Amino acid sequence: MPITPHEASRATREIAALAPIIPVIVVKDASHARPMAEALVAGGLPALEVTLRTPAALDAIRAMADVPGGVVGAGTLVTAQDVRNAVAAGAKFGVSPGVTDELLAACEEEGLPLLAGAATATEAMRMLARGYDFLKFFPAEASGGAPALKAIGAPLPQIAFCPTGGVTPANAGEYLALSNVLCAGGSWVAPQQMVDEGRWDEIELLAREASKLERVRK
Template identity: 75%
Template sequence: MTPQDASRRAREICGMAPIVPVLVVNDASRARPLAEALVAGGLPALEVTLRTPAALEVIAEMAKVKGGVVGAGTLITPEDVRAAKDAGATFGVSPGATDALIDACEAMDLPLLAGAATATEAMKLLERGYDMLKFFPAEASGGAPALKAIGAPLPQVSFCPTGGVSPSNAMEYLSLSNVVCAGGSWVAPADLVASGDWAGIEALAREASTLGR
């Protein structure tokens, strides 16, 4: 997969809804109903972070949900890429970017939403052909004002800000011309997942799906 094709596909996925749920799931038995609730609420693009022992099984279960597009977050090594792809992930998300990680994603035809927090990092990725990036950690890196400032000299690069994005500040990001969507974890709070309150999660997803529209 070429960088241009990867960015094109990443942009398509990011454009499916204003919010991409960032999911940390400890129990694979919760995966499928959680994904069904989020998709029913209008958030079809799902990022499952590789931060729990169950993450790969969670990806495999969510990949079975009709209408969902499941990706793996926290990709750091080529081994992560292979494991995520084998589990059924159809896109990847990384907190940053290394040549080894990018090479692995290209070799395995896994579209990558690579992380960048500075103009230099964004320029290096753009140099490799990537123009759809993750801005991370968004709030700690200066928030919407910083992302707006980066966009002035780099208008050809688009972002999905993640990290500290919440209902109270999401619109600050979504109103920027260089933002396609934002990543957020609030649509699947741990307490609702633990209690199996799928109706509550669907309601949060439906509310998030209307942001900026």
């Protein structure tokens, strides 16, 4: 069922409210997907972004879609075909590094709530004009980090963000303290070596620590 930009932003805002961190996941082996998702959800991070950067990504989304308590999304959406593939695999939301009219149209047509990337005030304003008021700030650290996002928020308080790209346990608190940040995206909660070795208990612990990060508005 098609979705409007306002409905899309409302849906992604609801997903952002689930936890302070959305794990950004790269899956190389689809057999790891379900136990990884179970560990992350058990640790208190139910919203999961699987990046479409590997051949196993769509199979991983299919496996994670059935995990109780989880909400799986597809990241690195670039084309309309990416959107269709993600929806067919069971993705409940999408995330993109940037945005094009083609990508927006595909997400709206397929009914996939999109967290679209923006790195400048101009990009954010263009998305706001279309009806999107919750965006991904990417690449966060390379674009100036928390100070830059705070500066963008001053003249555009009606737009909220999910910073992603270079967010770590050391700086996540700086982002989460901003009044225009609802959550942040991070890959540290599922390190590749831990995933490769099936160290799900340790991943659950990392998720539990991340889930306790405070969103203190300034």
